[in-house]
Amino acid sequence: MRVKSVVSTAILSFLLWLIYIGSYSAPNIGEELAGGIIVSLFIGVFSSSFLIKEDAFWMFKKNRILWLILFIPYYAVELIEANWDVAKRALSPNLNINPGIVKIETKLKSDYGLAMLANCITLTPGTIAMDIVEEKGSVYMYIHWIDVKTKEEEEASNIIKGAFEPWVRRIFI
Template sequence: MKKVGAVISTTIFCFVFWLLYTLPFAGQYDFNKVMEEIIVGLIISFITAVFTAKFFIRENAFWLFNPVKLFSLIAFVPIYIIELFKANMDVAIRALSPKVKINPGIVKIQTDVESDYGLSMLANCITLTPGTITMDVTEENGQHYMYIHWIDVTSQDVKTASDSIKGAFEPWVRRVFK
């Protein structure tokens, strides 16, 4: 039963993304074209889920359908966009200024996120914002750490660097993946 739930939830997840990516281009006024996209999307989503559900779902198959977690994920999107904009502006100002003000280096940050998915999401959020790249995620003495290449190292202190780099991301990632 656990495998069936995993396949169903993965099918739904894939199908939602299929709809988001294909329906805007499916000929908005052609009902037959839209129905074709929906049917093909369901088939492809199901086939994909059969082969990949075991990699995506480990415990509760429908965890993302929890309204609190789903709302937290949706509410995180504008926060991520704002942080992305701020990081882009910071890097653009550094790149366009006559005197380049950078102090690149690798720092170790500590995170309270525990799940694999949460660590992956946090690492991707950090990497996708300009000026930082997540190089490694490790566990030491039951605590998770990330090694980040940072464009302007302002502190080597783990706590200070952690607060500066993970900023607004970590609380939202914990809400979604806890």
């Protein structure tokens, strides 16, 4: 199990590294690939126990990587829209905000899914995931919202989570 965990973490790290470097210049491609492989193996050795709980290759099953790749442009658009909204609010002379904390429900159960949803919410300007709690068999998030449109739990959940939750569910089934 330990070897599979290290290998799967190293593969995922290497794929992300390939996306990150972006340019593949011919004279240095061998060095860049070798460096990426070595660093990915180190990441696999030292972090696989934190990332892999049961199935070492869970991320490579059921089109999860494909859903993750398809989610990135969707999230980029949401991020741009939220940045624009916050910039308009910050630059407006009357500072049109109504900050507050709302409680939203999520159907996600996995730690990875909850972490990704919380990060999507927090990284989108105007909202910050403050806490995740389980109450009576349901999972809730407390969100600080720059412009509280409603305190009603279901409506606030739909506005804040938007389409993030279905995407995250596809990735972390």
